[in-house]
Amino acid sequence: EDLKKQQDVKSSDPYSSDPERHPVLRINSLKPFNAEPPAEILTDNYITPSALFFKRNHLPVPQVDPASYRLSVEGLPGGAMTLSLEDLKTKFPKHTITATLQCAGNRRAEMNKVKLVKGLNWGIAAISNASWSGAKLRDVLLAAGYGPDVAKWAHHVQFEGLDKDVTGTTYGSSIPINKAVSEEGDVLLAYEMNGETLPADHGFPVRVVVPGTVGARNVKWLGKIVVSAEESNSHWQQNDYKGFSPGTDWDTVDFKSAPAVQELPIQSAITAPADGAMVDRSEEEVTVQGYAWSGGGREVVRVDVSVDGGKTWQVAQLRTSDKGQVYEPSPPPGRAWAWKLWEVTVPIPPGAKELEIICKAVDNSYNVQPDTVAPIWNLRGVLSNAWHRVTVKVREDEDEE
Amino acid sequence: EDLKKQQDVKSSDPYSSDPERHPVLRINSLKPFNAEPPAEILTDNYITPSALFFKRNHLPVPQVDPASYRLSVEGLPGGAMTLSLEDLKTKFPKHTITATLQCAGNRRAEMNKVKLVKGLNWGIAAISNASWSGAKLRDVLLAAGYGPDVAKWAHHVQFEGLDKDVTGTTYGSSIPINKAVSEEGDVLLAYEMNGETLPADHGFPVRVVVPGTVGARNVKWLGKIVVSAEESNSHWQQNDYKGFSPGTDWDTVDFKSAPAVQELPIQSAITAPADGAMVDRSEEEVTVQGYAWSGGGREVVRVDVSVDGGKTWQVAQLRTSDKGQVYEPSPPPGRAWAWKLWEVTVPIPPGAKELEIICKAVDNSYNVQPDTVAPIWNLRGVLSNAWHRVTVKVREDEDEE
Ligand SMILES: [Mo]
Ligand SMILES: [Mo]
Numbered sequence: 019e020d021l022k023k024q025q026d027v028k029s030s031d032p033y034s035s036d037p038e039r040h041p042v043l044r045i046n047s048l049k050p051f052n053a054e055p056p057a058e059i060l061t062d063n064y065i066t067p068s069a070l071f072f073k074r075n076h077l078p079v080p081q082v083d084p085a086s087y088r089l090s091v092e093g094l095p096g097g098a099m100t101l102s103l104e105d106l107k108t109k110f111p112k113h114t115i116t117a118t119l120q121c122a123g124n125r126r127a128e129m130n131k132v133k134l135v136k137g138l139n140w141g142i143a144a145i146s147n148a149s150w151s152g153a154k155l156r157d158v159l160l161a162a163g164y165g166p167d168v169a170k171w172a173h174h175v176q177f178e179g180l181d182k183d184v185t186g187t188t189y190g191s192s193i194p195i196n197k198a199v200s201e202e203g204d205v206l207l208a209y210e211m212n213g214e215t216l217p218a219d220h221g222f223p224v225r226v227v228v229p230g231t232v233g234a235r236n237v238k239w240l241g242k243i244v245v246s247a248e249e250s251n252s253h254w255q256q257n258d259y260k261g262f263s264p265g266t267d268w269d270t271v272d273f274k275s276a277p278a279v280q281e282l283p284i285q286s287a288i289t290a291p292a293d294g295a296m297v298d299r300s301e302e303e304v305t306v307q308g309y310a311w312s313g314g315g316r317e318v319v320r321v322d323v324s325v326d327g328g329k330t331w332q333v334a335q336l337r338t339s340d341k342g343q344v345y346e347p348s349p350p351p352g353r354a355w356a357w358k359l360w361e362v363t364v365p366i367p368p369g370a371k372e373l374e375i376i377c378k379a380v381d382n383s384y385n386v387q388p389d390t391v392a393p394i395w396n397l398r399g400v401l402s403n404a405w406h407r408v409t410v411k412v413r414e415d416e417d418e419e
Numbered sequence: 420e421d422l423k424k425q426q427d428v429k430s431s432d433p434y435s436s437d438p439e440r441h442p443v444l445r446i447n448s449l450k451p452f453n454a455e456p457p458a459e460i461l462t463d464n465y466i467t468p469s470a471l472f473f474k475r476n477h478l479p480v481p482q483v484d485p486a487s488y489r490l491s492v493e494g495l496p497g498g499a500m501t502l503s504l505e506d507l508k509t510k511f512p513k514h515t516i517t518a519t520l521q522c523a524g525n526r527r528a529e530m531n532k533v534k535l536v537k538g539l540n541w542g543i544a545a546i547s548n549a550s551w552s553g554a555k556l557r558d559v560l561l562a563a564g565y566g567p568d569v570a571k572w573a574h575h576v577q578f579e580g581l582d583k584d585v586t587g588t589t590y591g592s593s594i595p596i597n598k599a600v601s602e603e604g605d606v607l608l609a610y611e612m613n614g615e616t617l618p619a620d621h622g623f624p625v626r627v628v629v630p631g632t633v634g635a636r637n638v639k640w641l642g643k644i645v646v647s648a649e650e651s652n653s654h655w656q657q658n659d660y661k662g663f664s665p666g667t668d669w670d671t672v673d674f675k676s677a678p679a680v681q682e683l684p685i686q687s688a689i690t691a692p693a694d695g696a697m698v699d700r701s702e703e704e705v706t707v708q709g710y711a712w713s714g715g716g717r718e719v720v721r722v723d724v725s726v727d728g729g730k731t732w733q734v735a736q737l738r739t740s741d742k743g744q745v746y747e748p749s750p751p752p753g754r755a756w757a758w759k760l761w762e763v764t765v766p767i768p769p770g771a772k773e774l775e776i777i778c779k780a781v782d783n784s785y786n787v788q789p790d791t792v793a794p795i796w797n798l799r800g801v802l803s804n805a806w807h808r809v810t811v812k813v814r815e816d817e818d819e820e
Binding site for chain 2: 196282320350351386
């Protein structure tokens with residue numbers, strides 16, 4: 019009877035069918051599940067293994083039967099088009115794109131140190147890079163009747179997930195129509211991640227991948243696509259995922275006054291050494307590593323690193339593949355969807371007992387990261403892209419002391 | 420005889436036929452002519468009058484006879500196409516675009532205060548906004564034979580000016596092909612500025628207007644267009660107008676290591692009050708005004724203003740027309756080519772003897788300006804877009820003293 023009770027409790031928990039997760043993940047919230055890989059292993063791989071890829075769920079993971087799965091495409095002349103998973107896989111060319119996804123709240127912890135914000139306390143690893151395969155949204159919209167007449171009134175493509183809360187409200191968001199239909203937008207309806215079936219936590223059987231655009235628009239467990247004159251009216255499009263002035267608080271905020279976050283700004287962070295680590299004076303040098311990425315397909319062109327709190331700067335080496343692998347050719351302009359990993363080895367300054375290590379990146383529009391967190395602080399704790407800083411202690415060689 | 424000598428000297432001066440200029444302009448260099456309007460009048464008009472629009476010439480102004488003027492379009496299958504001014508005006512639809520142009524060196528004076536750089540000492544007014552009319556470059560390239568086959572190998576469109584130095588070297592630069600041929604790129608071969616014939620200083624009879632892109636690519640006195648697999652090999656494309664790390668000096672710089680500046684980053688500056696001005700305590704408030712703009716068609720969505728050195732921030736009112744005029748509808752996403760003017764009235768903080776006034780802008784990719792100049796300092800003094808700061812003194816009411 020105890021067992022029965024337990025099962026009842028379990029089955030009334032909408033999160034009871036959530037998948038297993040990798041034990042190394044750092045959990046920010048269990049229900050819904052939100053977790054990031056440890057920063058110290060984030061840049062071990064150019065392509066983040068799916069099990070380590072950050073998880074950002076707003077609701078319970080829905081269980082979707084791939085055989086009965088249907089995707090509905092609405093809002094176009096001629097009525098709704100319904101596609102099975104098989105249709106998506108066989109009726110449209112399969113494209114593979116390497117794209118970095120980043121949560122709007124990545125590095126929120128640094129904003130919380132300035133003043134508490136509302137949101138999950140993400141560290142620097144709510145960002146990961148994967149290879150995604152699927153049909154192009156553009157191809158599906160064209161097949162469903164998108165054309166010049168629709169272009170006259172359509173401004174947005176809305177996405178609805180199959181994940182829902184207890185009231186039946188589903189997750190949803192939208193992107194601008196030009197991103198959705200442009201040949202260069204590379205928006206995918208992805209059914210594979212890193213060459214395998216999309217994992218449950220990443221949207222099985224189909225998710226949207228909107229390269230260069232904030233994670234929140236990359237809707238998972240995709241159930242419906244709607245072409246519309248309007249943005250999604252979901253909470254997450256209208257009253258969340260927007261940036262505000264540091265002086266705006268919950269009493270004064272007008273969510274209508276700011277645009278929904280779409281393309282993200284230039285970002286970078288240090289994954290090694292860790293904050294608070296020790297470096298040995300006898301090593302003479304310290305090797306600093308990290309990631310850099312920018313939204314909107316803007317390519318990272320430089321990462322500057324300082325080990326003296328910003329007084330002097332060294333230029334890091336960038337790479338777009340795992341070490342020892344052949345470098346990928348540069349993506350076409352405006353389609354740099356994947357992060358760059360970087361590394362630089364810098365002499366330990368003589369006499370320094372502590373090093374303040376800083377990184378800052380530049381993209382090919384020469385946008386840069388701001389110096390400090392407080393002036394970009396916002397009540398929702400999004401868009402946290404100030405210079406990343408870690409402090410390490412220099413351990414003097416014992417013989418010398 | 421003295422007169423004759425004088426005329427000989429004059430005619431041997433390649434700048435002798437340069438046009439008259441407005442006396443209010445602040446001259447940074449006379450030959451070639453480089454000048455900006457006084458900052459205090461820059462934002463008096465949403466559309467900058469042509470006579471006040473900043474002038475940035477690299478070479479003498481060429482004298483071009485509009486009747487014999489020919490534009491050559493090269494590099495496409497079928498050989499060169501030659502167009503007269505009449506051809507440009509009659510064979511292609513006329514389009515009008517309001518676009519802000521900014522010199523790469525705008526606000527270089529602030530970099531010079533950190534450490535001397537090479538270049539003209541521009542203040543904050545090497546930026547202006549005009550309405551441009553002409554043929555779309557896209558239409559001309561399509562007429563000249565651009566198509567899917569060319570798209571396979573063509574990566575750049577090069578421009579050559581008719582202005583030349585004593586050795587015959589002409590001004591030149593290039594832009595990425597996708598900007599040139601995209602319907603949304605809005606690149607013009609402009610023959611009118613603010614509804615009138617293009618003035619001599621702005622490229623009569625034809626200039627390129629590349630909205631969202633650094634001034635240097637908006638080639639004036641356009642003589643030749645070349646579709647190519649390569650960027651322009653001109654000095655200004657290859658060895659100038661690029662950004663570098665603050666640690667890079669003239670001994671270590673490798674111009675090949677940085678991309679040519681194309682889209683510019685988010686920018687804003689304060690045009691009133693002027694640095695060093697007085698405000699009266701009895702006024703109780705101070706009104707701060709300025710401009711904000713971002714490259715790549717990214718729309719300015721917010722300007723934050725502080726009168727206490729960055730401790731607290733107020734959100735400014737933005738406008739896209741002259742005061743009292745009807746606001747223009749928002750441009751389509753990615754095509755916000757024109758600046759926004761802004762204004763905010765802030766209480767004078769009690770007890771303050773001096774106000775450090777700061778502005779910083781945000782665009783719709785949520786890119787922001789960096790806090791300080793030194794970390795973006797670069798040897799050529801380009802891309803100077805840190806927070807703009809002015810200091811004003813508060814004059815106490817005499818009765819109160
Ligand atoms: Mo997110
Ligand atoms: Mo310039």
